[in-house]
Amino acid sequence: MNYRHAFHAGNYADVFKHTLLVRLLQALQQKEKGFLYLDTHAGRGIYDLAVSPAPAGRSRPPEWPGGIGRLWAAADLPPPLADYVALVRACNEHAGSGRGRLRFYPGSPWFAAHVRRPQDRLALWERQPEEARALQAGFARRRRVTVECGDGYGALRAQLPPPERRALVLIDPPFEEKGEFTAVLGALREGLRRFPGGVYAVWYPVTERTQADAFHAAWRTLAPPPTLWTELAVTADPQVRMKGCGLLVINPPWGFADELQPLLPVLAGKLGLDAGATARCGWLVPET
Numbered sequence: 403m404n405y406r407h408a409f410h411a412g413n414y415a416d417v418f419k420h421t422l423l424v425r426l427l428q429a430l431q432q433k434e435k436g437f438l439y440l441d442t443h444a445g446r447g448i449y450d451l452a453v454s455p456a457p458a459g460r461s462r463p464p465e466w467p468g469g470i471g472r473l474w475a476a477a478d479l480p481p482p483l484a485d486y487v488a489l490v491r492a493c494n495e496h497a498g499s500g501r502g503r504l505r506f507y508p509g510s511p512w513f514a515a516h517v518r519r520p521q522d523r524l525a526l527w528e529r530q531p532e533e534a535r536a537l538q539a540g541f542a543r544r545r546r547v548t549v550e551c552g553d554g555y556g557a558l559r560a561q562l563p564p565p566e567r568r569a570l571v572l573i574d575p576p577f578e579e580k581g582e583f584t585a586v587l588g589a590l591r592e593g594l595r596r597f598p599g600g601v602y603a604v605w606y607p608v609t610e611r612t613q614a615d616a617f618h619a620a621w622r623t624l625a626p627p628p629t630l631w632t633e634l635a636v637t638a639d640p641q642v643r644m645k646g647c648g649l650l651v652i653n654p655p656w657g658f659a660d661e662l663q664p665l666l667p668v669l670a671g672k673l674g675l676d677a678g679a680t681a682r683c684g685w686l687v688p689e690t
């Protein structure tokens with residue numbers, strides 16, 4: 403398993419995913435009762451953009467300039483994006499980056515840990531031992547946070563249903579191994595069997611349109627609960643491998659779809675590489 407999220411931290415896919423993640427966390431906080439945030443593929447929690455993650459002697463251009471780099475100094479952002487950038491700024495201040503400089507990029511556990519309330523609980527799973535150790539060092543001493551070094555797909559069996567009877571589950575695999583879409587579907591089936599009322603957010607890459615369509619079609623055959631899909635394409639250029647990415651949101655909080663509508667063109671405008679950039683959303687399984 404060679405995947406290291408540090409190569410990608412802060413890229414357009416992270417901006418898209420983390421902006422929506424923060425909105426989902428805030429939506430669940432509309433109710434007083436606490437909830438479980440389960441992050442099945444958590445990564446290390448915070449990334450130092452000044453440290454090249456490439457092995458010695460090899461260089462690789464960083465991806466963050468095409469993501470958070472495009473928003474960091476923007477003055478014209480609508481509230482969800484402005485909130486997200488404010489959190490990235492807070493992360494930089496906490497981590498000691500001086501004079502408003504962008505040096506650190508927070509991962510999904512960091513966002514969840516910083517917007518959560520005392521009654522909310524975090525369960526963070528990461529399979530890569532080095533990443534899990536960093537996660538443990540940064541987060542495990544906090545109250546109501548657990549870190550597990552293990553298979554995040556198994557986390558759905560271990561953690562659901564939660565005693566709180568409320569949960570947001572983020573499934574964010576690297577999609578480097580063949581069969582990851584199948585593994586996601588299996589994990590979701592198990593999660594929904596154990597806890598049908600949970601909110602599940604699943605990130606996926608759009609490299610081939612047919613693959614994303616097949617994933618959507620396979621999901622529909624499982625007779626799932628209401629499911630929203632949203633995708634950002636930064637280009638339609640066939641030379642670019644990962645042209646975009648998407649998020650399935652199962653049992654989305656009330657009003658979430660309406661909130662996305664005005665945000666999506668801004669994301670496409672800020673993060674697009676060319677005129678082929680688009681962002682869309684729709685119901686895979688409509689609300690009844």
Ligand SMILES: C[S@@+](CC[C@H](N)C(=O)[O-])C[C@H]1O[C@@H](n2cnc3c(N)ncnc32)[C@H](O)[C@@H]1O
Binds near residue numbers: 441442447510555
């Ligand atoms: C896309 S990154 C996660 C990024 C993180 N969720 C964020 O938004 O900041 C995927 C992570 O999953 C880890 N991973 C890969 N396979 C896993 C598995 N089966 N269970 C748990 N973690 C896994 C990788 O080591 C990597 O850190």
